[in-house]
Amino acid sequence: SRSLDLAVIPGDGIGQEVVAEGLKVLSAVLPQDVKLETTEFDFGARRYHATGETLTDADLDALKGHDAILLGAIGDPSVPSGVLERGFLLKLRFAFDHHVNLRPSKLLPGVATPLAGQPEIDFVVVREGTEGPYTGNGGTIRTGTEHEVATEVSVNTAFGVERVVRDAFARAQARPRKKLTLVHKNNVLTFAGHLWTNVFQRVAAEFPDVTTDYIHVDAATIYLVTDPGRFDVIVTDNLFGDIITDLAAAVSGGIGVAASGNINPSGAFPSMFEPVHGSAPDIAGQGKADPTATVLSVALLLRHLGYDAEAGRIEEAVSADLAERTGNPARTTSEIGDALAVRVAG
Amino acid sequence: SRSLDLAVIPGDGIGQEVVAEGLKVLSAVLPQDVKLETTEFDFGARRYHATGETLTDADLDALKGHDAILLGAIGDPSVPSGVLERGFLLKLRFAFDHHVNLRPSKLLPGVATPLAGQPEIDFVVVREGTEGPYTGNGGTIRTGTEHEVATEVSVNTAFGVERVVRDAFARAQARPRKKLTLVHKNNVLTFAGHLWTNVFQRVAAEFPDVTTDYIHVDAATIYLVTDPGRFDVIVTDNLFGDIITDLAAAVSGGIGVAASGNINPSGAFPSMFEPVHGSAPDIAGQGKADPTATVLSVALLLRHLGYDAEAGRIEEAVSADLAERTGNPARTTSEIGDALAVRVAG
Numbered sequence A, B: 001s002r003s004l005d006l007a008v009i010p011g012d013g014i015g016q017e018v019v020a021e022g023l024k025v026l027s028a029v030l031p032q033d034v035k036l037e038t039t040e041f042d043f044g045a046r047r048y049h050a051t052g053e054t055l056t057d058a059d060l061d062a063l064k065g066h067d068a069i070l071l072g073a074i075g076d077p078s079v080p081s082g083v084l085e086r087g088f089l090l091k092l093r094f095a096f097d098h099h100v101n102l103r104p105s106k107l108l109p110g111v112a113t114p115l116a117g118q119p120e121i122d123f124v125v126v127r128e129g130t131e132g133p134y135t136g137n138g139g140t141i142r143t144g145t146e147h148e149v150a151t152e153v154s155v156n157t158a159f160g161v162e163r164v165v166r167d168a169f170a171r172a173q174a175r176p177r178k179k180l181t182l183v184h185k186n187n188v189l190t191f192a193g194h195l196w197t198n199v200f201q202r203v204a205a206e207f208p209d210v211t212t213d214y215i216h217v218d219a220a221t222i223y224l225v226t227d228p229g230r231f232d233v234i235v236t237d238n239l240f241g242d243i244i245t246d247l248a249a250a251v252s253g254g255i256g257v258a259a260s261g262n263i264n265p266s267g268a269f270p271s272m273f274e275p276v277h278g279s280a281p282d283i284a285g286q287g288k289a290d291p292t293a294t295v296l297s298v299a300l301l302l303r304h305l306g307y308d309a310e311a312g313r314i315e316e317a318v319s320a321d322l323a324e325r326t327g328n329p330a331r332t333t334s335e336i337g338d339a340l341a342v343r344v345a346g
């Protein structure tokens, strides 16, 4: 018999509620012979206030042995901005070398979009996850004075760019349209821009059947609202990826349905799956949160571990559930989870 | 009698065509007693190919004496990416200390937007223009090898942040809603983020009647498509400003109508006004370009020089012209310019 050994980090705010539904659907979809084991971790604001810790070496060791990690949301207004982001979320991505940050955007039938004319949207952003301006390089001098200078250093390596670009090409090749767009700002950030552009062109030679193009990040935001159908797979750096995936989520149904994977393709460390949304403390504990993004993150998790059929069943269930929402009364977090669990089991 | 001494840089592609219309409308709107003098400069791709020069010290000296600069567009596919951007556009912004990059977004009646439901949009982005990741700091080692490392350094100074934040507060104070939003990514870019946040809070104390808030840049892209009406004035860094103003232009009528000013409020150097769009070489020379963004840039130029009534007349003319477009046959670049010139003169 097989087993799936999952580390579960509900986290803060609505994290608890949406993760419960994610696990409900996971249990319902898994084949009988797969033994699901979950270990819950109490990371987040409460632990930080109680102990001052965000993520220790011992924590990382404890997480390491699991097949994958499911995360709800981390963040609370009671914690100064940056503490949990840098001390937990980014620390984990860097420690486990989650260099492929995968964020699919698909506008499903019946789902509301702020765009007029219900355009076709079906693309995947492959965001680099361990470099760029996210490295924490930089600093301040004369801090707090009128002569302060603060720097942020974007660090980009051929090694780091090449592996994520190659991953994106492989994903593009596996899709019907086989198209990959590089998004950067190579006319201004010329040092990093040339590296990204050169590596992209070099790797492209290995994937002659993949169509490529290049768009500046500013122009990419225009296309995301005027012609999102032009995108199939996008590869981009950590910061540009952060920005355009929030916009992508907004136009393709909102962050209530946006899933993501922080993937280490080598398998040396477990990959982590999480909804793109945050902890939304304003609606926490009220059963108002939509667990769909977490459930779709479970689908990404399953596909990453080779459970393709199960992942597909979750995606179909979500599709069907979303299609029936219009005109019907709003449901609670657990009602949505229940409905999805029934669908994937049926 | 007064005079307006303008440096004119038509530049590349459609730059020539749209600047001609901008000048046409400027001549029509100026009071009789103002003598308009224009000096044309041939910067751009042609000059670069002929001489290898983009912007020399002598050029800067020649530009320096003018009251303001009107620019069409610079850029051509025949020039490697970055050469004209860094060597001309950014060089000029930095040399003339254009630290207030002003980009208004207003969705005018009758103008198409990709957003459903024709939302109300009327905000101004004050983008810092001389710091951040645009400074050209950074470099590469082991260039072109599999061990290359490329860095980009975002440089932020209390001096530079404070002057643009103060400018933005003053602009917010002068508007009916008196609201200023800081856009940054202070939870990840913590060095620069804390500087921006602290300076913003300090300056806020001097403007107690201005309402303030803070939004991460990724979330800002969501609001720009789901709730753009929440914004009044936005202040942000050079790169975030670049990205969100293209998105802002897209949702508020497209880059065909987006104007911008690169302003040195001290007047030590002339300010430069330009449409947000580029040189669009694919439609150059065909009379297809919309000169509206350039004409609106002329309005910003006039307001900067104290010709408030004339600026207002241009804006009203554009408003009226746009309102009449739906259902009517497309016009050429010069037909639109003619129509606007008639309106502002009348």
Ligand SMILES: CC(C)[C@H](C(=O)O)[C@@H](O)C(=O)O
Pocket (backbone or CB within 6 Å): A085, A086, A089, A090, A242, A276, B187, B188, B218
């Ligand atoms: C919370 C923050 C650190 C994070 C990021 O910037 O990557 C978030 O915005 C995301 O996109 O996952």
Ligand SMILES: CC(C)[C@H](C(=O)O)[C@@H](O)C(=O)O
Pocket (backbone or CB within 6 Å): A187, A188, A218, B085, B086, B089, B090, B242, B276
């Ligand atoms: C062409 C480029 C250098 C420029 C910028 O990035 O500032 C443009 O995108 C703009 O917004 O004016």
